Structure formats: structure tokens, C-alpha cells
Amino acid sequence: MALVLFRLRLALQRGGRDQRGTGGTVWFVAGWVIAVLFGLAGGTLVAIFDSQDTAAGDMIVLLLMTALFLSWILTPVLLPGAGGDAIDPVKLEQFPLSRTEQITGLLIGGLATPTAVATFLVAVGATVAAGYDVLTRIIVLISAVLFVVLCVSTSYAVRALFAAALASRRGRDVAIIVSGLFAVGVFLLVEASTNILRSADAAAGVIGDVLSWTPPGAAGAIGIQMRDGDAGGAALRAVIVVGTVALAIVGWTWALDRHVRGQAGSSDSHRSMNRREDLALVPRLLHGVRSGTALAAMSQHLRYLFFRSPRAVQLITITPLFGIVIGVTQAASNPLTVSMAITTLIIAFGGVTNVFGYDGVGIEATVQSGARLQQVLAGKIVAVVLFLVPLTTGITIAFALVFHHVDEVFVALIASYSTIAIVAAVGAWSSVRSPFNVSSASNRAAQLPRILATLGVALALLILGGIAWAALTVIVPSSIAALTVLLIGIVMAVLSVRGYGRRLDRSPDALLEAVTG
């Protein structure tokens, strides 16, 4: 049965590739080639550092394994729908498969992916390290297989547990907080390890030792312990890895069982509506705004962002964190205006460049109503702006205080708002020209080139805005220059929403096809 599921996984990969046409085939082949090259490069590094037989070399190998493992865990947290060609466990429920058969099949299917092969190639690099005897090389080979199983099983378990958490309101809140903390934790870990690599050769032994007791580090340390003649230490590390795999499978099984039991949590959204004209859809902050198409779209979009659509939730929690992380790296060496423009671009880009992407089949109800889609587009973009303006204001003020740029705060705020306006202009264009359903992973993969092109356009416009700003400061004070660029950005956004909204009204067919597909 496991082999049947394995073959199903391969068939899904093939189907996904065929569905995307020639581009899909190129993407598919390129994915495998890149994965193998990455794996070989990583494996070579592991072999070189293992051959050195030094504390620093061992530490780098363990750090590399830990980073790989973290990337496996982070993927389902940051991109919950990634792996669209994976087998949906829910669809397997209708067949007479035991839970063991399901898990084994899904696990083996998970091993037949470019990322799993790359992970294996990195881990197996130690088999060609100098100074290993034959038995150690065989054990390293087994530990490499264990490492891949550890990564795949933990990743699948996290994916299932995360999906289970997102099904209930309280779980959603917890998942959002955990994923945020996790992202910050990984950033801090990367920062810390960079500093360690720079300075602490003496501490390498201690760090390596600590890492070797963590699940990914333990997998990497099995070979190192054998090389050093400590078979007992290697066995203990193997127990840690196998134990973690078992725990992951238990968690995964629990999440699948929970789904079958139908414990999806409550999604009631009780709200008190005081006045007769207050509608449940309209968030309290917008009560009093004139009812109409734009308010309907704005309200629906805000509801999805806070916190109905799991994918939208990811967007509004993770992207600000990434924006802040990147901003921090820029703030020390650049003026506050530059770091805030970059931070805002990162935060705003995902929010406005595909505003229909969360609607799913609901878009058909919108189109069928005969409402002006121009106003729907405007409402959705304004909804995102309503969230972005206070957020970037807070971040800008915090950055100004932390990095002692209080004198630049006004201009930096205008830089943030100008960036939002420019990205909104680009967003109206890309939301109409290349909309896609964010719930479909194959859609996202196919859209990646377009997303990158859109990002390129936004960056180019931002650079042009920067040049215009710099040119204006020669003749007017910087605050006036900043306000002028903001005004230009707003005009661009309004014209873009109007123009592309009209286009949408003329022909909504492409939008319907793209978003409901």
C-alpha cells in the first residue's frame, strides 16, 4: 500500500508538471537540478568540514544540519499550502487504509521530492570524509537516511498540527503567536550563529556539543561520534533521532485522527449589533461609513485578513516580521527613510498585489451581483492600506527611537506612506492582470515568475521615486520633496485602481477563471 501511495505521489508530481505546460516542465526539471546541485554542494561542505576533525569543523556541520531541519519545519508554518503536489491525507480517508498504512505511504511519498533528495545528499556527504572507516561510513549512510526521515516526518507533523490549530479560533491565535515567535527565534539563531562563526573558535566545542543533543544535530553527530570512537555516544544520538521521528509521527497521527473525529473547533463569530443599520459584516471601526460596494469589499477583505483566511493570517503576521528583520539589518547603515521604504515594501507587497487571491469561489458571487468591480478593487486595496498605515507608522516610530533617528521620523513616515501608495498602484495592476488563487499551491508555483516581475516593477518605481525625491531636495526642503513624492504616489494609486478597475468591469472572465480555479 505504501508503494501505491508512493506511485500516487509521483503521478501527482507528473500531473502538476503537465498541467503547467512547457513552463511547468522547465520548472519541474529546474527544481530537481537545483536540488541535486544544492545537495551535492552541501554534501561536499560536510565532507570537507568532517575531514578536518576539528571542533569548529564539527560545529559547522551540525549548524548546517540544524539549519536544514529548521527550513523543513518553517516551510509549513510560513507557507501552509506549499507542496500542492503532495497527497491530501483527508482524501485518503475514504479508502480502507489503516493509519499506519497512510502515514507510511505519505512519508515514503514525501521522500520522493527534490528537497528531500537535496537534504539526503547534504547529510550523506560525510560518507566520503577522510579518516572514516568502512563501518562508520555505513553508519553515516544510515544516519543520513534517518535525518531525511526526521525532516520529512517532523515537517508533515508540523503541517498537520498547524492545520488543526488553524481550525479553531483559540488555536489560530496560538498558531499565529507561535509562528511569529518561531520566525523571530530563527532570525536570532541565524544572527547568533553568524557571530559565533566570526569569533568563537574556542566556544565551538561547547556549541557543537550542545547542538549534538538536539534532534538534527544528533543525526549529524552520529558519524562524528563513531569517528571519535564513541559508539555509545553515537547510539544515544540515534535514540534521540528515532525518538523524535516517533514523536512526530504520534503528533501527525493525532492531528489526522482529530480531523476524522470532526473536532474542527468552533468558528462562531458572535457580535453584538447595537444599531439597526449596523451590519455584522462591517467591522466596528467602519460603522458609520456609507454603505455600498466599496465598503462591502473592504469589510469582507478585512474579515479575511483578521483572522478568517489562514493564508491571509500568515500574510499579516509573517510579512511584518520579515519586514522588521530586514529593516533592522538596514537601519544601522542607511538613513531611516531608506530602511523604512524597504521595510514597507516587504510588508505591503504581498498584501496588495493579489487582493482577489483569498476570495476563492466567493468571487463569483461578487461578479454575479452586477456590482462595479472597480469599487470592489478599490475597497480591497483600501482595506489593506487601512492595516498598513498604522502598522508602518508604529514601526517607523519604533525604529526612529531604537536607532536614534528621531529627527528623521517625519520624512521617514512620508517615505513609508509613499511606498504604500506606489505598491498599491502596482497592486491594482497585478491584482487585475495576474490574479491567482492563493489556496492552490500549483497556482502559486506557476505565478512565481509573474510575482518576481511585479516585485521588479515595484522596486523600479520605488527607485524612481527615490531619484525624484533626491532631485527635488536640491531645490526644495526635504519635507516638501517627500510630500511631493507622496502626492505622486497617491495619484498613481488612484489612477491605477480606476484604470484597472474599469478593465475588470469590462471583462471579469479572466479574474473568475483565475481565482475560482
Add this chain to the structure above:
Amino acid sequence: MLTAIGISGLKKAFGDAHVIQDLSLTIPTGSFYGLAGPNGAGKTTTIRMIAGLLRPDGGTIEVDGVSVWPDPRAAKRILGYVPDNPTLFSRLSAREMLDYAGMLRGMESATIRERGDDLLRVLGLEADADRQIADFSLGMTKRVGLAVAILHSPRVLILDEPFGSLDPVNTQVMEQLLARYRDGGGSVVFSSHVLDVVERLCDRVAVIAGGTLVAEGTVRELAGTGSLEDAFVGIVGGRELKKEDLGWLSSSSD
């Protein structure tokens, strides 16, 4: 005779498959009109073109005298449409979905709330009004779809397989609701495989097969002295299992 929906020379192809071929149909105002046909006959394609969601390759469609294509927005304002699998925002609650539909149609907030409450009560959704649609059964989703379609009191209501997945109680409620809507001057057009419902409710029936109109008339004209189902099989052609087909089904599974 006033016309609720007028279709003339309608054509639609998907690639090489000519799904609708030169279809013409006149649906009188105030009627209860059934569209029947075998699977893949083109009923849903026709309905989606009438609803302004699918652009025809040729021909014309008018709803209450308003031309649907090339600009379907005006026609959409005067019709309500319930798809086979209602296309709703699954992460909104039933009440929020009604608010959304009403606001898109330019209705006053107080009217939306008043009519929304009425519809939720009549359709037995009051207790679940604040739950997300994603948690609803298909039958409940269909009732929300119907509520969304009639909230603005359209002149023409089009339903694609409205009675599938409804329990007998809700089927009865929906029949009464549609009858009341028709009595108020509205026109109802629906497609269905459930021919006894078509026979019971409809004034007239059109049978579509292979993308063309193969029969049209009152239920009595089509059914004659027999049942509509027998007449339908006679019109589109029946298919019976041969004795030797699926013989293994007569033995129990091991």
C-alpha cells in the same frame, strides 16, 4: 405574453466541444419554468450564460427585456442566481454573506438587516447565522445561496439543481418560498434531474440534449397521459443494462 428570458441562436464551445448549438428559448414572465436534460446536456452552461457569468460565442439573451451580453451588469441587477454548488465566501458567516450581497446590490443597511433576518428565519438558518459557511452542510449552503439570490427581490430567479441535497422539510419550504415569489410576479427558472419536482412545480418545461432544444411545452403536453420521467426517457433516449453487465455485483465482496 411578456418574456422573462428570451434566448435566440445561443452558441458556446469549449475548444472542439460544441456544448450549446443554436439554442433558442422563450420563457414567459411569471412562469415556473423547468430546464431538463441528461448529464452534460448543456443546462448549466446555458444558465451561466443567462446569469452573465459565461460569455456566449454567439446569439442573444435578454432578461426582462434587458440584454445580458456584451455588458451583463444591468441584467445581473434584476436577476438572482443560485448555482448548483453555491459560490459563497466560505469564511464569512451566513449573516455576513447576506450583508455583503445586499451592500453590493446597493441596498440600505436597515433593509439588508431586516430582510436578512427574515430569510435566515424562514430558511431555518437563524441558529447558525453566525457560523462560518465553511462549516455548513451542502444543504445549508444551498439555503444561504438562495437567501443571497433573493435578498434584493429580483424579477427573475435562476436556480441550478436547487433541490439536490435538501431534506424533505427544507424542500417543502423552498417550494413554498418559490411559489410565493412567483405569486408576487417573479419568474422562476430552474434545472433539475428530479423530474417529479419539475412535474409538480413547473408550468412549462424545456428539454435540452446535446446542446440543443429537443422538446418544449407544458408539462401535460410533454408527458401526455404518462409521467414526465417516461416522456423524458423517450425524448432523450434510454439506456438499459444488459443481463451480462456487472455480473460480479450479484456476488458479495470477499
